[in-house]
Amino acid sequence: EAEVAQSPRYKITEKSQAVAFWCDPISGHATLYWYRQILGQGPELLVQFQDESVVDDSQLPKDRFSAERLKGVDSTLKIQPAELGDSAMYLCASNTPGRNNEQFFGPGTRLTVL
Amino acid sequence: ELKVEQNPLFLSMQEGKNYTIYCNYSTTSDRLYWYRQDPGKSLESLFVLLSNGAVKQEGRLMASLDTKARLSTLHITAAVHDLSATYFCAVDMDSGYALNFGKGTSLLVTP
Numbered sequence: 001e002a003e004v005a006q007s008p009r010y011k012i013t014e015k016s017q018a019v020a021f022w023c024d025p026i027s028g029h030a031t032l033y034w035y036r037q038i039l040g041q042g043p044e045l046l047v048q049f050q051d052e053s054v055v056d057d058s059q060l061p062k063d064r065f066s067a068e069r070l071k072g073v074d075s076t077l078k079i080q081p082a083e084l085g086d087s088a089m090y091l092c093a094s095n096t097p098g099r100n101n102e103q104f105f106g107p108g109t110r111l112t113v114l
Numbered sequence: 115e116l117k118v119e120q121n122p123l124f125l126s127m128q129e130g131k132n133y134t135i136y137c138n139y140s141t142t143s144d145r146l147y148w149y150r151q152d153p154g155k156s157l158e159s160l161f162v163l164l165s166n167g168a169v170k171q172e173g174r175l176m177a178s179l180d181t182k183a184r185l186s187t188l189h190i191t192a193a194v195h196d197l198s199a200t201y202f203c204a205v206d207m208d209s210g211y212a213l214n215f216g217k218g219t220s221l222l223v224t225p
Contacts, residue, residue, distance in 0.1 A: 041218070043202075043213075044215070091156060099209060101145060102159055105157040106156060
């Protein structure tokens with residue numbers, strides 16, 4: 001069964017360090033989303049790609065976060081420098097938009113910033 | 115701004131009992147999604163509701179959508195411990211847009 005892959009699953013870092021997360025969407029899915037989920041809250045969109053283009057990054061803290069999807073397949077989300085408030089679960093999701101906009105989520109990366 | 119509100123946020127119920135989780139949203143969207151999340155895990159899609167009056171059932175869970183009232187319900191019948199999890203509803207502005215999630219309902223089913 002096709003799944004969204006993410007790595008690493010867990011990351012512990014110290015504040016001011018750089019971290020990077022990787023996502024490989026389900027094969028053939030043109031749209032890729034990065035969400036951040038703070039403990040006890042619902043996921044919130046950070047950035048959305050359609051193929052290799054950014055569709056929505058209005059909620060991405062661009063002073064420290066960057067995201068790319070160079071070949072329109074896998075994607076990397078980077079934080080530099082990490083801050084204590086960045087501790088959260090980072091979820092990647094993908095789909096092929098249509099009438100049904102159901103999104104399929106990867107296992108997530110749990111980030112802890114010390 | 116699209117708002118999605120769930121209630122209750124916390125629910126403790128006994129095995130065998132019935133209960134309903136409510137999801138209200140502020141947009142005119144006619145699509146709504148329910149997801150389940152186990153502690154420390156990712157989100158698992160439960161139901162996709164794509165029209166007014168849509169009803170879907172899977173096991174002890176049944177979801178419905180009333181687009182005129184901007185309300186979806188997730189009904190739990192004869193709860194069992196395995197249903198303990200956090201349930202999220204989500205709405206999109208249109209196809210191809212990101213999902214806007216509620217805060218989730220944390221469900222605990224006790225003996």
